[in-house]
Amino acid sequence: xxxxxxxxxxxxxxxxxxxxxxxxxxxxxxxxxxxxxxxxxxxxxxxxxxxxxxxxxxxxxxxxxxxxxxxxxxxxxxxxxxxxxxxxxxxxxxxxxxxxxxxxxxxxxxxxxxxxxxxxxxxxxxxxxxxxxxxxxxxxxxxxxxxxxxxxxxxxxxxxxxxxxxxxxxxxxxxxxxxxxxxxxxxxxxxxxxxxxxxxxxxxxxxxxxxxxxxxxxxxxxxxxxxxxxxxxxxxxxxxxxxxxxxxxxxxxxxxxxxxxxxxxxxxxxxxxxxxxxxxxxxxxxxxxxxxxxxxxxxxxxxxxxxxxxxx
Numbered sequence: 001x002x003x004x005x006x007x008x009x010x011x012x013x014x015x016x017x018x019x020x021x022x023x024x025x026x027x028x029x030x031x032x033x034x035x036x037x038x039x040x041x042x043x044x045x046x047x048x049x050x051x052x053x054x055x056x057x058x059x060x061x062x063x064x065x066x067x068x069x070x071x072x073x074x075x076x077x078x079x080x081x082x083x084x085x086x087x088x089x090x091x092x093x094x095x096x097x098x099x100x101x102x103x104x105x106x107x108x109x110x111x112x113x114x115x116x117x118x119x120x121x122x123x124x125x126x127x128x129x130x131x132x133x134x135x136x137x138x139x140x141x142x143x144x145x146x147x148x149x150x151x152x153x154x155x156x157x158x159x160x161x162x163x164x165x166x167x168x169x170x171x172x173x174x175x176x177x178x179x180x181x182x183x184x185x186x187x188x189x190x191x192x193x194x195x196x197x198x199x200x201x202x203x204x205x206x207x208x209x210x211x212x213x214x215x216x217x218x219x220x221x222x223x224x225x226x227x228x229x230x231x232x233x234x235x236x237x238x239x240x241x242x243x244x245x246x247x248x249x250x251x252x253x254x255x256x257x258x259x260x261x262x263x264x265x266x267x268x269x270x271x272x273x274x275x276x277x278x279x280x281x282x283x284x285x286x287x288x289x290x291x292x293x294x295x296x297x298x299x300x301x302x303x304x305x306x307x308x309x310x311x312x
Contacts, residue, residue: 044089044120044121045087045088045089045121046089046121047089047090047121047122048088048089048090048093052088052090053088053090053092053093056084056085056088056093057085057092057093057096059084059085060081060082060084060085060096063077063078063080063081063084064078064081064082066078066081075105075107075108078108078111079107079111082097082100082108082111082112082115083111083115085097085115086115086116086118086119087118089119089120089121089122090122090311091122091125091308091309091311091312092311092312093119094116094119094122094125094126094129094308095129095312097112097113097115097116097119097129098112098116098129098132098133100112101113101116101133101136101137102136106140106143109137109143110142110143110146112133113130113133113134113137113143113146113147113150114146114149114150115150116129116130116133116150116154117130117149117150117151117152117153117154118153119154120153120154120155122304122305122308123154123155123156123301123304124156124158124300124301124302124303124304124305124306124308125304125305125308125309126150126154126156127150127151127154127156127157127158127159127301127305128156128158128305130147130150130151130154130156130159131147131151131158131159131162133147134147134162135162141169141171141173141174144166144169144174144177145173145174145177147162148163148166148174148177148178148181149177149181151163151181151185152181152184152185155184155185156185156301157185157187157294157297157298157301158298158301158302158305160187160189160190163178163181163182163187163190164190164193166178167179167193167197172253172254175254176254176257179254179257179258179261180257180261182194182261182265183260183261183264183265186264186265186294187265187294188265188287188290188291188293188294189291189294189295190265191262191265191266191280191287191290191291192280194258194261194262194265194276195262195273195276195277195280197258198258198259198262198270198272198273198276199273199277201254201255201258203255203258203259203272203273204272204273204274262276266279
């Protein structure tokens with residue numbers, strides 16, 4: 001209960017539903033659905049001055065103690081303290097949030113990694129910190145999804161290895177969040193990997209959507225295509241009705257997400273892996289140009305991270 005309280009306080013206010021599809025083992029809370037209306041990104045605040053940072057850290061230390069409070073009240077006060085600190089853009093603030101990702105409280109750890117996503121003035125430095133925190137909490141599925149949300153909010157492009165690993169996670173919700181994070185990052189370096197994933201999922205011969213009506217042609221005999229169409233249709237319908245679960249899903253249920261991701265990355269609505277591979281082959285120069293642009297931004301973030309270390 002405590003964990004649900006603290007995490008929901010952070011997510012409702014900051015992410016607006018970014019941690020979608022089963023962040024908790026039970027039913028996905030309404031506020032965690034990725035169909036929630038997208039919030040317009042706020043302007044990125046300037047880098048704080050040394051005086052502003054010192055003042056913010058001092059105020060945080062007092063507020064975080066939450067003197068005289070206990071239980072849920074104390075946890076809520078600490079969450080607000082973390083939120084206020086994270087609004088200040090500076091490597092020293094990032095470092096303080098990193099310390100909190102090592103806190104004994106699961107609620108505080110999760111809140112801290114989410115709030116690292118607010119350090120948007122220094123995405124390279126903060127993003128690298130998120131990745132390291134995710135490694136320390138690799139067995140916590142909720143923390144992994146919180147980390148993915150932070151990476152997406154930062155538009156951090158240095159987490160490719162982490163995201164690739166989570167694409168194969170045993171938890172359906174983590175896997176799905178990894179894929180949707182790629183779309184939010186517009187990371188075209190994943191195009192080739194997604195095409196390979198389509199083949200692995202046997203999304204080869206044709207899938208199309210019209211609302212929640214899905215047709216799926218595997219080329220198999222009998223009624224297997226109809227059963228697959230019904231299966232995908234139910235998955236799409238569940239998503240549209242905001243009734244997604246975080247429980248175990250079969251590999252094929254990820255199919256619609258993969259196809260939607262490919263559309264986000266390429267602007268093409270493929271009917272399957274065969275069409276996707278053909279498009280990539282025919283548009284190799286275009287894909288390479290997209291990838292180059294992403295790599296250039298990633299390199300800029302890496303340089304920013306080095307510069308930020310000097311401000312610690």
